[in-house]
Amino acid sequence: MKPVKIGVIGLGNVGSGALAILTGNAQSLAEKLGFPLEIAAVCSPSVNTRELPALPGVLKTTNWREVVAHPEVEIVAELVGGTGTAREIIEAALTAGKSVVTANKELLAAAGPELWALAVAHGASLAMEASVAGGIPVHTVLRDGISGDRIETLFGILNGTCNYILTEIEQKGSAFADVLAEAQRLGYAEADPTADVDGFDARSKLAILAGLAFGQRVDPATIYTEGIRRVSPLDFAYAHTLKHTIRLICAARRTPTGLLLSVRPSLLPQSAIMAGVTGAYNAVWVKGEFGQDTFYYGRGAGAHPTGVAVVSDLVRVARELRGGARTSPFAHVQLASGEPRPMEQLRSSYYLRFRVRDAHGIIAKLAGILAAKGISIDAVLQLPNEPKEDLPFVITVEPAEEGAIRAAVAEMAALDFVIEPPLAMPIEKGL
C-alpha cells in the first residue's frame, strides 16, 4: 500500500521527540500499518540551525504554509502550541482536506468542537491524544477502551509541574517559593509559571477529558480553579496527621443535575492509589457505572513520552486514511452544550487550616460560625510548640455543601485574630 506522508510543524520538545520516533521506529510502524509512515516536510523558524535526524529528500522550511500546501502531505502534525498560529495551521490544513494531529490542549479545549466540525466538513480527521497527560493514552481509553461504560467520576493529576512541586514540599518540607525556584532552575517549571501553578493548564486538560468522558462541551473558564501557591509544608504536616496527602486534583463528577468540575489542591487518603503519584508523573482514575474503577499512570510530559502519543495518533489517522473510516477525537459524534453545576453545590468533607494570633475562645468562635451554617466539626488538630503570635491549627469538618463552607470561611477571614483567610481544601474520600 502507498506510504502516508506527514508534515511536522514545530520542532521543539514534542516535535523533536515525534521526529526521533518517526525516524528511529519507522520499521516497526510500517509493520503495524502494512505501509510506511514517511516524513515529507518539517518546519520551524529555526529549522536550518537545529540538530535534526538525517532527513534525505525532506522539505525543510520556515514557512508552515509550504508544509500545508505540500502536495504529498496527507497529515499535518501541529506541534507549535498556543491559540494563534496553531489555529491558523490547523484550519488551513483541515480546509485543504488534510488530517491533523496535535498536542495542543489550550486550543483544543477552547475550539476543539469547531475544529472537528471543520475536519468533518472537509473529509479530514483530527487527533489530539498528546494534549492531555502526555504519554498516558487516556483519550484512547475513554474513546475506545471503556467507551462501553457510563462514566460517573474522573479524577486526574494532570499537571506534572504542580505534582513535582507538591511532592517536593511534602518530602523536603521546603516552602512553595523555594521549590518553585529550584524547579525553574532544573527546567521543570517555566520562567512564567502561572499556567501551571495557578491551575490553568490543568483546567484545559480537564475540559478536554470532560468532553471525552461525558460528551459535554466545557468552557475551561467555567471550571472552578485554584492553584497550589497557598499549600505549605504545614498543610502536609496536618494532612499526614490525618493519614492523608495533598495533590492538585482535577475532578469531574456526573450528578443528576449536571457536571461538577474542579481543579484544586485536595486532601486524599495516603492509602489511595493516587497518593502514590509523585514527582512529574500524571495519573487518571476513572469510575464507570458498570466497569467500576480503572487507573492510568505515566509521564505527563517530555519529548519522548509525548512524542509517542503524537506518533500513535499519526498511526491511527494513517490507518483511517487508508481504511476509510474516521473517529471523532471527542469519542462522541457531537458534544452537547451546557454549563457545569456551581462548585458551591459540592458536598464533601473539608480541611480548614487557620493561622491566628492566639487568644481565649478562638475555637468557640469558629465553632459557632460553623454551627450557624449547619456544619459539624469532625476534628481539631494542633501541632505542638507553634508560635502563639502566628499559631496554625486545623479543623476538619463532616460532609457539608461548599457554599456553606465558603460563607463560613469568608466570615472567619474577617475575625480580628485571623492572620490570613483560612485555607479550605476538600477531603476526597472516594479515591
Ligand SMILES: NC(=O)c1ccc[n+]([C@@H]2O[C@H](COP(=O)([O-])OP(=O)(O)OC[C@H]3O[C@@H](n4cnc5c(N)ncnc54)[C@H](OP(=O)(O)O)[C@@H]3O)[C@@H](O)[C@H]2O)c1
Ligand atoms: N512539552 C511537553 O512535554 C508537552 C506535553 C504535552 C503537550 N504539549 C503541547 O505540545 C505543543 C508543543 O509544545 P513544546 O513543549 O514542544 O513547545 P516548544 O518546545 O516551545 O516548541 C514549539 C515549536 O514551535 C515552533 N514554532 C513557533 N512558531 C512557529 C511558526 N510560526 N511556524 C512554525 N513553527 C513555529 C518553535 O520553533 P523555534 O524553536 O524555531 O522557535 C518550536 O520548534 C504545545 O501545544 C504544548 O502544550 C507539550
